[in-house]
Amino acid sequence: MKLLSVARLLARPAASGTATMVLPIVAFGVSTALLLTTLAGALSFFRWHGETGFLYQVLAILASALLIVPLASLGGSAARLSARRRDDRLATLRLLGATTGFVARLTVLESMVLALVGALGGTVLYLALTPLVGLIPFRGEPIGAAALLLNPLIVAGVIVGIGLLAGISAVVGLRGVIVSPLGVRTKQAAPRMRWMRVVFGAIVLGIAVFSVSHPGLFGGVAVFIVMLVVAFVAANAVLGLAGPFVIRLFASSALRRASTPQRLLAARTTLESPKAAWRQVSGVSMTSFVAVFAGSALATASSVSAGEMDAQSRVLLTDLRTGVYITLAISFLMVACSVGVSQASAILDRRDLYVSLDRLGMPVTTMNAARVRAVLSPLRIVAIGSAVCAAALVLPLAGISMVLAPVSMLTIAASIVAGILVVWLAAAATRPVLRRVLAEPAKLAE
Amino acid sequence: MVLILEANALTKSYGDTHALAGVDLTIQAGEAVAIMGASGSGKTTLLHVLAGILAPDGGSVTLHATQPPLVISELGDAARSQLRREAFGFVFQQGLLIPELTAVENVALPLMLNGVPRAEAEQRAAAWLGALGLGGMEQRRIGQLSGGQAQRVAVARAQVIEPAVVFADEPTGALDSATSSDVMDALLGTTSARGRTLVVVTHDEGIAARCGRIVRLRDGRVVETRSKVADMEYIEGETR
Ligand SMILES: Nc1ncnc2c1ncn2[C@@H]1O[C@H](COP(=O)(O)OP(=O)(O)O)[C@@H](O)[C@H]1O
Numbered sequence: 184m185k186l187l188s189v190a191r192l193l194a195r196p197a198a199s200g201t202a203t204m205v206l207p208i209v210a211f212g213v214s215t216a217l218l219l220t221t222l223a224g225a226l227s228f229f230r231w232h233g234e235t236g237f238l239y240q241v242l243a244i245l246a247s248a249l250l251i252v253p254l255a256s257l258g259g260s261a262a263r264l265s266a267r268r269r270d271d272r273l274a275t276l277r278l279l280g281a282t283t284g285f286v287a288r289l290t291v292l293e294s295m296v297l298a299l300v301g302a303l304g305g306t307v308l309y310l311a312l313t314p315l316v317g318l319i320p321f322r323g324e325p326i327g328a329a330a331l332l333l334n335p336l337i338v339a340g341v342i343v344g345i346g347l348l349a350g351i352s353a354v355v356g357l358r359g360v361i362v363s364p365l366g367v368r369t370k371q372a373a374p375r376m377r378w379m380r381v382v383f384g385a386i387v388l389g390i391a392v393f394s395v396s397h398p399g400l401f402g403g404v405a406v407f408i409v410m411l412v413v414a415f416v417a418a419n420a421v422l423g424l425a426g427p428f429v430i431r432l433f434a435s436s437a438l439r440r441a442s443t444p445q446r447l448l449a450a451r452t453t454l455e456s457p458k459a460a461w462r463q464v465s466g467v468s469m470t471s472f473v474a475v476f477a478g479s480a481l482a483t484a485s486s487v488s489a490g491e492m493d494a495q496s497r498v499l500l501t502d503l504r505t506g507v508y509i510t511l512a513i514s515f516l517m518v519a520c521s522v523g524v525s526q527a528s529a530i531l532d533r534r535d536l537y538v539s540l541d542r543l544g545m546p547v548t549t550m551n552a553a554r555v556r557a558v559l560s561p562l563r564i565v566a567i568g569s570a571v572c573a574a575a576l577v578l579p580l581a582g583i584s585m586v587l588a589p590v591s592m593l594t595i596a597a598s599i600v601a602g603i604l605v606v607w608l609a610a611a612a613t614r615p616v617l618r619r620v621l622a623e624p625a626k627l628a629e
Numbered sequence: 630m631v632l633i634l635e636a637n638a639l640t641k642s643y644g645d646t647h648a649l650a651g652v653d654l655t656i657q658a659g660e661a662v663a664i665m666g667a668s669g670s671g672k673t674t675l676l677h678v679l680a681g682i683l684a685p686d687g688g689s690v691t692l693h694a695t696q697p698p699l700v701i702s703e704l705g706d707a708a709r710s711q712l713r714r715e716a717f718g719f720v721f722q723q724g725l726l727i728p729e730l731t732a733v734e735n736v737a738l739p740l741m742l743n744g745v746p747r748a749e750a751e752q753r754a755a756a757w758l759g760a761l762g763l764g765g766m767e768q769r770r771i772g773q774l775s776g777g778q779a780q781r782v783a784v785a786r787a788q789v790i791e792p793a794v795v796f797a798d799e800p801t802g803a804l805d806s807a808t809s810s811d812v813m814d815a816l817l818g819t820t821s822a823r824g825r826t827l828v829v830v831t832h833d834e835g836i837a838a839r840c841g842r843i844v845r846l847r848d849g850r851v852v853e854t855r856s857k858v859a860d861m862e863y864i865e866g867e868t869r
């Protein structure tokens with residue numbers, strides 16, 4: 184009872200500013216909508232049977248697997264965001280005499296409620312989008328909204344699952360905070376990456392490349408596709424290990440060369456947590472990957488002249504292209520959302536610092552330039568680095584001519600440019616948040 | 630004495646709250662002025678209006694350090710921002726230093742904002758850190774400094790551009806009394822002791838007593854102004 188009444192008290196907008204509450208809800212909502220839409224799209228392929236039906240299903244699973252990375256990073260930023268709400272008031276609650284257990288229960292409850300509200304909103308968004316998504320043609324005709332309606336049990340499962348995940352991440356996040364109830368973050372030396380991880384990553388990558396380039400060793404198309412999925416997952420794991428390390432290397436060199444305040448700030452921000460920088464843009468590494476694979480696949484397919492192709496193959500080729508573009512588009516959306524959400528929360532999180540910099544006379548344009556640069560520099564490295572890694576994986580499969588074919592290069596370049604543009608837009612879109620924070624310094628704790 | 634900052638009939642309201650209800654104040658170059666008063670009496674608002682952080686509803690603030698004098702209260706946002714980074718130094722209650730930057734980078738930042746090349750900015754910043762007893766801590770990050778050390782870094786950051794006026798809002802409010810005294814030494818030693826001007830908001834009578842003049846506010850009005858020379862005994866009696 185007491186728990187609920189305190190929770191209600193803290194949930195009042197005036198208590199903490201609406202933005203800290205709205206942002207995680209929006210983030211959870213967008214994650215849910217994209218997850219449900221992707222799931223519905225993938226499952227709609229399972230209506231079909233026969234040999235090509237099986238192929239479509241495998242491709243749908245592959246595409247979904249690719250989307251797990253950006254989705255996880257979006258969901259993660261939503262969870263972190265709602266966890267941040269806690270830090271502000273934890274100290275107050277503790278000082279008011281609330282027990283650790285009480286604060287913990289309150290925090291978990293709140294995270295779960297925000298996630299559930301977001302998930303419900305996301306479900307509505309997903310339903311609202313089905314007529315639009317249903318227009319996308321596969322096998323020569325639109326999927327149709329009806330085919331995209333998920334079994335209510337699945338939807339309920341997703342909603343509950345998101346609520347539980349938010350609760351779990353709140354519990355995990357709490358452990359660090361209760362140790363220091365005043366929530367005073369003492370930032371020590373910038374964390375260092377371990378060499379071992381990179382070595383380990385390289386070994387895994389080597390195995391992946393080997394198994395992809397020697398499909399004969401394992402035999403069978405199904406096994407080959409499984410190997411392909413494994414290679415994707417492995418490559419992604421490698422990128423996850425090597426990514427932060429490479430980002431750190433580049434940021435260190437940027438730090439040495441930094442000649443303006445915004446470059447200095449951006450490099451230091453990235454170095455503060457290369458892992459966080461990576462997490463923010465890691466979704467793009469997958470799109471780079473997809474772009475390279477898809478580009479080479481399209482180049483290979485179109486190297487067969489249209490006349491030699493039967494009708495079925497032509498449909499398949501068209502659908503393959505559609506699928507590639509959808510996968511790319513969804514991952515860009517996810518990355519953009521997660522960048523927007525984490526940028527907005529980073530501003531709110533450090534509002535007192537931004538207000539003080541404004542008072543010192545730092546131009547808002549400098550603050551924004553530093554923020555955007557701190558996202559875009561790692562993004563550039565990640566997008567290009569991943570494309571190179573993917574090319575290394577694809578080379579044994581498709582050969583150099585396919586990787587370097589115009590269609591292929593065009594797809595890759597367009598994807599990378601689009602990805603960077605979308606992320607830049609998302610980061611730039613958070614400018615009003617900073618402007619509002621600076622316009623209302625009253626909320627700054629005296 | 631040379632006039633440096635002049636405020637006339639300042640008013641500032643937040644809704645029904647009259648944070649400033651007609652404040653007149655003149656500050657001479659090289660002076661250390663303490664602004665005192667109960668919580669909510671308008672000290673921070675006055676400091677912010679004087680420093681061009683806030684625009685007053687009525688009245689004017691004029692900076693006499695420039696030729697011709699500059700009416701700060703008539704400047705737009707961008708011009709006031711530029712004035713703050715070029716002519717003023719600030720120390721807040723919590724250092725509000727950038728946690729990702731090292732001590733020397735934090736201090737160099739205002740210089741870099743004014744277009745000083747990084748190497749030179751860091752050199753000058755390091756010299757200030759040394760002067761404030763922080764030699765050898767240049768490469769430390771803010772989290773690796775004590776509260777008093779961080780506050781001295783903030784003092785260095787305020788001084789590094791050689792500002793016309795340094796504004797400090799309860800700079801020792803979060804420190805214990807021994808550390809407060811160190812930070813105040815740093816603040817006074819780098820300002821009035823060198824002929825620079827300091828305006829400091831404080832609750833601490835002991836700290837105010839070290840300033841040349843004390844201005845007391847109540848409900849957005851100046852209720853008392855005392856100079857040290859004239860009121861030495863009064864101040865001492867008060868602190869006992
Ligand atoms: N941004 C603001 N919005 C509304 N009221 C404010 C704001 N800033 C200050 N006030 C009010 O103005 C009065 C003076 O505030 P302030 O200058 O901060 O006082 P002090 O620094 O002496 O404690 C107080 O009543 C305070 O509540």
Ligand SMILES: [Mg+2]
Binds near residue numbers: 629672673
């Ligand atoms: Mg105040």
